[in-house]
Amino acid sequence: MDLTERPVVTTESGRVRGTVRDGVAAFRGVPYAASPVGERRFAAPAPPPAWPEPREAAAPGPAVPQRPSRLEAVMGPRTPDWNEDGSLTLNVWTPRLSIADASPRALPVLLWFHGGGFTSGSGGWDWYDGGRLAAAGEIVVVTANYRLGPLGYLHLPEHGIENLGVQDQAAALAWVRRNIASFGGDPGRLTVGGQSAGAFSALHLALSPVTGPQISRLITQSGPFGLAPQDPGEAADHTRRYLDLLGLTGRRDLPAALRALPVDHLLAGYDRLSQDLSRAGNVAPPMYPVLGGSGMPTTWQQALADGRLDGKELLTGTTRNEMTAFFAFDPRIRTITADRARAIAAGQLADGAARFDRIAARRPDAAPSEVLTELSTELLFGDGTLAIADHHAAAGNPVYVYRFDYAPADDPARLGAAHCVELPFFFDALDAYPASPMLGIPDDAPTAAARALGRAFSHAAATFTATGRPAVPDWHPYAPADPATVRHFA
Numbered sequence: 001m002d003l004t005e006r007p008v009v010t011t012e013s014g015r016v017r018g019t020v021r022d023g024v025a026a027f028r029g030v031p032y033a034a035s036p037v038g039e040r041r042f043a044a045p046a047p048p049p050a051w052p053e054p055r056e057a058a059a060p061g062p063a064v065p066q067r068p069s070r071l072e073a074v075m076g077p078r079t080p081d082w083n084e085d086g087s088l089t090l091n092v093w094t095p096r097l098s099i100a101d102a103s104p105r106a107l108p109v110l111l112w113f114h115g116g117g118f119t120s121g122s123g124g125w126d127w128y129d130g131g132r133l134a135a136a137g138e139i140v141v142v143t144a145n146y147r148l149g150p151l152g153y154l155h156l157p158e159h160g161i162e163n164l165g166v167q168d169q170a171a172a173l174a175w176v177r178r179n180i181a182s183f184g185g186d187p188g189r190l191t192v193g194g195q196s197a198g199a200f201s202a203l204h205l206a207l208s209p210v211t212g213p214q215i216s217r218l219i220t221q222s223g224p225f226g227l228a229p230q231d232p233g234e235a236a237d238h239t240r241r242y243l244d245l246l247g248l249t250g251r252r253d254l255p256a257a258l259r260a261l262p263v264d265h266l267l268a269g270y271d272r273l274s275q276d277l278s279r280a281g282n283v284a285p286p287m288y289p290v291l292g293g294s295g296m297p298t299t300w301q302q303a304l305a306d307g308r309l310d311g312k313e314l315l316t317g318t319t320r321n322e323m324t325a326f327f328a329f330d331p332r333i334r335t336i337t338a339d340r341a342r343a344i345a346a347g348q349l350a351d352g353a354a355r356f357d358r359i360a361a362r363r364p365d366a367a368p369s370e371v372l373t374e375l376s377t378e379l380l381f382g383d384g385t386l387a388i389a390d391h392h393a394a395a396g397n398p399v400y401v402y403r404f405d406y407a408p409a410d411d412p413a414r415l416g417a418a419h420c421v422e423l424p425f426f427f428d429a430l431d432a433y434p435a436s437p438m439l440g441i442p443d444d445a446p447t448a449a450a451r452a453l454g455r456a457f458s459h460a461a462a463t464f465t466a467t468g469r470p471a472v473p474d475w476h477p478y479a480p481a482d483p484a485t486v487r488h489f490a
Contacts, residue, residue, distance in 0.1 A: 060124025061089035106186035115196025137462025193219030225384025317402030321416030408440020
């Protein structure tokens with residue numbers, strides 16, 4: 001390896017030339033799989049072609065094809081940067097000492113997956129820059145892209161097309177295992193984490209009989225664990241409706257026909273399907289990981305009961321007001337009546353109506369939309385997170401649970417501590433979120449208190465990755481069903 005200011009590291013496919021900033025080396029846009037174009041669209045991930053000369057790794061690769069996130073009104077907009085070609089890449093941040101030291105000590109590794117409802121996002125965005133997180137605990141941080149929407153979760157198992165996004169994530173994990181030692185990382189001390197859809201993915205990677213044994217620790221942020229993997233029958237129905245919208249029903253060589261379409265057509269068809277399936281109170285995407293497919297053999301409840309998570313340390317948590325991110329700007333929810341909101345609650349859970357009534361009684365001045373938002377936060381995010389923590393801690397495993405309570409000072413939409421609000425603090429990257437409504441920072445100038453919170457939360461995540469324990473004052477291991485052992489951040 002080259003120990004200059006532009007460090008060069010050798011991977012199995014060739015050498016990559018990174019950059020250094022604030023003592024951390026970054027290698028961006030490193031292919032872990034071949035581009036999913038041509039015959040490789042809708043195919044399982046395959047190794048990338050080798051490159052003979054050092055490859056520039058100063059900038060991230062493109063995002064995978066996608067439409068704008070439905071949470072742009074909460075997080076802030078992104079400039080589209082997607083391209084099928086070159087999209088299956090990952091990014092590595094490593095404290096430069098681990099490269100420059102003649103006898104480097106291998107560092108713990110965090111492989112982190114972005115959220116976005118299995119429909120949007122990119123591990124290369126500056127929102128998820130891992131430089132400060134890597135420095136916060138002397139760890140190696142890796143973020144990765146994976147295929148989304150119909151390109152990642154179209155369900156045609158008879159053609160070998162199923163859970164391709166899940167397969168991409170497993171391929172990224174395998175790449176890390178094979179290559180991370182060259183970046184100063186220890187493949188035997190590997191934490192997998194993620195937020196929202198990424199947390200859903202990280203949990204199932206940790207529970208899988210194939211990938212689970214490779215993972216030592218797990219971080220889940222706002223995991224939508226109230227959302228079961230998609231039922232194969234529903235996935236088949238949504239795929240049928242999607243093919244109808246594309247005009248491909250009955251085509252003899254369906255994979256070839258799908259590969260021949262411009263990717264914009266595939267995304268436009270998915271948009272129409274999303275609109276057709278949209279229902280007030282239902283935030284599930286049309287296509288997401290399917291139960292029984294690759295990497296998703298069973299539910300998390302069954303895998304936990306089978307002891308698949310035993311022996312792994314767990315850091316997990318939610319934000320206080322998760323569902324405001326989805327409901328605050330939805331006119332169907334904002335104007336909902338109590339009877340309609342109660343009916344939605346009854347359709348979500350057997351005792352949903354009774355739980356709705358209990359929240360309404362506890363909050364007599366709350367509008368029906370606010371009651372439904374609080375209940376949906378519990379059902380989709382809170383209940384599952386605590387159920388996993390309770391089971392895992394009761395089995396004698398180290399568990400640390402947080403709730404993120406930071407709310408913007410300027411909050412006209414009454415978001416509170418919305419879904420995704422902890423992300424700028426997890427990565428200590430507040431400056432990457434200018435004009436973000438969920439932060440509500442006047443003049444885009446984070447306060448000293450906000451910056452201190454970012455340092456504390458990223459330090460907690462980094463030290464957990466390094467040691468299995470977040471080095472934060474007053475954060476004690478979680479005790480089952482004991483709210484006093486949940487660490488609050490605000």
